[in-house]
Amino acid sequence: MTRPLRYLAAIVLLAGTLAGCGATSDHALNLTLSALATPRANSTPSPPTKKVNCRHATASLRPPAALPAPNALPAGSFMAQIRKRGYLIAGVNTGAYKFGSLNPTTGTIEGFEIDLVNEVAAAIFGNASGHVRYFALTVPQRFTAVEDGRVDIVADTITITCPRRALVDFSTVYYNATQRLLVPRGSGVKDIQALAHKRVCATASSTPIDVMKAMSAADRPVPVGMPQAIDCLVALQQGTGNIAAISTDSSILQGFQAQDPNNTEIVGPSLGSVPYGMAISKAHPDFVRFVNGVLARLEQDGTWQRLQAEWLGQFHQLEATPTPEYDG
Amino acid sequence: MWVDEDLTLEGLGTGVAPRTRRRRGLRIGAALAWVRDRLATTPGRLVLISILVVVGAVCFGAVAIGAEQSRERAAKAARNQTEPLLVQAKNLYTSLSDANATVATGLLSGGVETAANRNRYLGDLATAGGALSTLTREAGTAGNASSALGTIAEELPTYSGLIETARTNNRLGFPIGAAYVRAAAALMTSRMLPAAELLYRTEAQRLDDDYHTGSATSSLVTFAAASALTLILLLLAQWYVMRISRRILNVPMVVATVVVLGVSVWGIVGLVSAQNALETAHRNGSDSVEALSAATVLLSRAQGDLSLAIVNRGTDTADPNDFQVVRRVLERPGGVIAEISALARRTGTTAAAQNFDGEYATYQAKTHELTGLENSGQLTDAIRLAPQASAISEALSHNLAQQIDAAQGRFKRAAADATSATDGLAFAIPLITVLAAVLALLGLRQRINEYR
Numbered sequence: 001m002t003r004p005l006r007y008l009a010a011i012v013l014l015a016g017t018l019a020g021c022g023a024t025s026d027h028a029l030n031l032t033l034s035a036l037a038t039p040r041a042n043s044t045p046s047p048p049t050k051k052v053n054c055r056h057a058t059a060s061l062r063p064p065a066a067l068p069a070p071n072a073l074p075a076g077s078f079m080a081q082i083r084k085r086g087y088l089i090a091g092v093n094t095g096a097y098k099f100g101s102l103n104p105t106t107g108t109i110e111g112f113e114i115d116l117v118n119e120v121a122a123a124i125f126g127n128a129s130g131h132v133r134y135f136a137l138t139v140p141q142r143f144t145a146v147e148d149g150r151v152d153i154v155a156d157t158i159t160i161t162c163p164r165r166a167l168v169d170f171s172t173v174y175y176n177a178t179q180r181l182l183v184p185r186g187s188g189v190k191d192i193q194a195l196a197h198k199r200v201c202a203t204a205s206s207t208p209i210d211v212m213k214a215m216s217a218a219d220r221p222v223p224v225g226m227p228q229a230i231d232c233l234v235a236l237q238q239g240t241g242n243i244a245a246i247s248t249d250s251s252i253l254q255g256f257q258a259q260d261p262n263n264t265e266i267v268g269p270s271l272g273s274v275p276y277g278m279a280i281s282k283a284h285p286d287f288v289r290f291v292n293g294v295l296a297r298l299e300q301d302g303t304w305q306r307l308q309a310e311w312l313g314q315f316h317q318l319e320a321t322p323t324p325e326y327d328g
Numbered sequence: 329m330w331v332d333e334d335l336t337l338e339g340l341g342t343g344v345a346p347r348t349r350r351r352r353g354l355r356i357g358a359a360l361a362w363v364r365d366r367l368a369t370t371p372g373r374l375v376l377i378s379i380l381v382v383v384g385a386v387c388f389g390a391v392a393i394g395a396e397q398s399r400e401r402a403a404k405a406a407r408n409q410t411e412p413l414l415v416q417a418k419n420l421y422t423s424l425s426d427a428n429a430t431v432a433t434g435l436l437s438g439g440v441e442t443a444a445n446r447n448r449y450l451g452d453l454a455t456a457g458g459a460l461s462t463l464t465r466e467a468g469t470a471g472n473a474s475s476a477l478g479t480i481a482e483e484l485p486t487y488s489g490l491i492e493t494a495r496t497n498n499r500l501g502f503p504i505g506a507a508y509v510r511a512a513a514a515l516m517t518s519r520m521l522p523a524a525e526l527l528y529r530t531e532a533q534r535l536d537d538d539y540h541t542g543s544a545t546s547s548l549v550t551f552a553a554a555s556a557l558t559l560i561l562l563l564l565a566q567w568y569v570m571r572i573s574r575r576i577l578n579v580p581m582v583v584a585t586v587v588v589l590g591v592s593v594w595g596i597v598g599l600v601s602a603q604n605a606l607e608t609a610h611r612n613g614s615d616s617v618e619a620l621s622a623a624t625v626l627l628s629r630a631q632g633d634l635s636l637a638i639v640n641r642g643t644d645t646a647d648p649n650d651f652q653v654v655r656r657v658l659e660r661p662g663g664v665i666a667e668i669s670a671l672a673r674r675t676g677t678t679a680a681a682q683n684f685d686g687e688y689a690t691y692q693a694k695t696h697e698l699t700g701l702e703n704s705g706q707l708t709d710a711i712r713l714a715p716q717a718s719a720i721s722e723a724l725s726h727n728l729a730q731q732i733d734a735a736q737g738r739f740k741r742a743a744a745d746a747t748s749a750t751d752g753l754a755f756a757i758p759l760i761t762v763l764a765a766v767l768a769l770l771g772l773r774q775r776i777n778e779y780r
Binding site for chain 2: 025026028029031032033035036037038041043044061088090094095096097101102103104105107108109133134135136137141151176227228230231233234237238255256259260
């Protein structure tokens with residue numbers, strides 16, 4: 001009896017050992033599956049905006065009586081520092097067609113705003129060529145980049161507002177845009193009243209959304225927020241989201257209309273004025289005055305008008321030359 | 329076999345228990361009485377032993393074939409179904425991911441992308457389409473997998489439509505082209521790639537299940553225990569026969585014992601070597617396929633992020649953030665690249681892995697240079713550099729594809745060994761079972777006849 005028992009024990013032991021040495025390991029599988037399941041990163045969140053009041057948002061610092069020549073910049077001034085560095089660092093827009101956009105053919109950033117920045121660089125270096133580095137910035141980055149000194153100046157369709165004035169300094173108004181509506185051509189929509197209860201697209205948590213929300217319940221459109229205004233045009237062209245109109249700055253909408261000229265039109269009166277200013281750090285009032293001097297010169301000698309006609313004349317309704325306002 | 333038993337018992341003239349149709353209690357009582365009668369005499373005991381041996385042999389046959397078949401089916405499924413489907417799921421996942429990265433890079437570099445770039449994108453779409461139809465045909469029954477396949481099939485035309493619109497706008501020099509690329513990439517990353525990942529995960533887990541079944545210790549233990557019990561039964565029968573007769577050996581019963589022992593040893597050796605081969609297929613084959621596939625997907629995700637970061641510059645920071653996240657997953661200690669190196673050491677294919685490491689270091693340097701330019705406001709220069717990073721990324725995925733092919737070869741060889749190791753057992757086990765039962769009965773019948 002003991003012999004068979006011993007055999008049994010031996011066989012079971014052998015089987016167990018052999019099975020044990022081949023035990024499967026799922027290490028590679030678990031590692032790769034968890035690596036593949038890595039969730040996509042999100043955008044860096046934007047800081048909340050505080051409610052701030054100011055007397056006269058669009059008034060800026062008075063320029064010097066005579067603008068210094070590039071080779072005679074005041075010693076110790078921020079302009080002299082920039083000149084010493086060899087290039088101006090400018091935050092710009094890359095998606096506003098003809099205003100400030102990345103040309104997909106050449107890979108360069110160009111437009112009306114970009115040329116204004118180039119004029120500022122030319123005033124420091126004599127000419128702008130090779131003396132400007134362009135930063136494409138997100139909406140929240142436009143202010144943080146100025147505050148922490150990563151850029152010297154931002155010209156990126158920034159509307160001058162009181163809360164923003166609390167963060168950065170602004171130049172005088174360099175372009176007076178208005179808030180308008182872009183609708184499909186032939187839709188019959190002539191103004192915002194015709195859009196009551198219809199879906200109107202705009203950049204999420206932007207001024208146009210606030211304007212729509214402030215309308216009376218009977219006239220109010222249904223605001224649809226998208227990450228970017230251009231996403232609204234994609235939705236309109238693709239017929240997704242049942243979008244009846246897009247509301248944003250005229251400068252942007254005219255760029256949209258230029259990219260889809262046969263099928264879209266800009267309609268209705270202005271829904272609000274949108275004054276653009278260049279953002280500069282509060283630490284450099286000398287540079288604010290200098291830029292205001294450059295802008296005043298461009299507006300007086302016809303350069304501003306020439307650049308507007310050159311970049312925007314073909315598509316845009318030309319805006320009047322802005323009148324600079326000074327408060328100190 | 330039951331017929332054998334009945335015939336044998338008739339032949340012995342002992343008769344079977346009366347087949348009563350009366351109440352069960354009576355039947356059991358009658359059967360017990362019959363067994364008691366048989367236990368009283370030596371020939372009666374021999375008849376009982378005959379029945380036990382036959383039942384034992386049949387049980388051995390059934391259990392052994394069950395254990396063997398569960399493993400053989402799993403090994404065959406791994407070799408012929410689940411692993412090939414995992415490769416298809418991998419093809420779908422990597423080609424969609426690569427298409428997204430390729431198109432972002434292509435549309436970035438000038439208004440019209442290069443022919444090579446365009447062909448790579450179209451090739452990716454063709455691969456994805458092929459894998460999609462194979463998977464739909466072969467694996468499309470499970471609920472989750474089926475809806476994931478449906479999602480990809482639905483969205484693929486929308487995706488390629490958005491890409492073509494982006495191309496058209498890019499050709500016209502319109503910045504809305506970038507918005508279309510962004511919309512397409514969002515569709516890809518939010519809907520299509522998660523569906524492809526689910527499919528890949530499903531197939532990887534099915535293969536893993538096959539590995540577990542194919543190397544389950546329980547099958548081997550069951551087989552060994554069934555063999556041992558049958559052998560013990562045969563030995564006990566012989567011991568009893570030896571005690572009641574003067575003869576030392578009962579030849580037919582010895583032969584029966586030897587053949588059962590033989591098939592048991594064959595079975596255990598076969599099962600163990602099948603298990604070892606399947607382990608090799610797992611450890612040296614599909615583990616590498618999985619890690620290398622993950623690296624391919626993550627690399628194209630990184631390259632897509634890198635290009636989209638430029639496309640979306642000034643609109644979104646998700647892409648550069650994701651680029652850093654993916655790099656960490658690839659590069660961290662114990663991450664995907666470390667796993668590839670470890671697997672290369674295990675499989676003795678360090679040369680290809682070293683080439684990869686060298687190339688990856690170049691990629692790191694190039695992407696570092698690129699993001700540096702981007703972050704210092706030299707966007708135009710960064711855009712000029714982008715095709716170079718893309719070319720290195722393509723070389724990397726080419727290297728990975730070659731390593732995957734090699735790993736696939738290792739898998740196929742080992743899986744073929746795993747399925748052939750148990751060849752013949754499915755036929756031999758029932759045959760030997762019958763043979764052993766017949767031989768044992770013959771041997772016992774000689775003894776029973778002596779009491780006539």
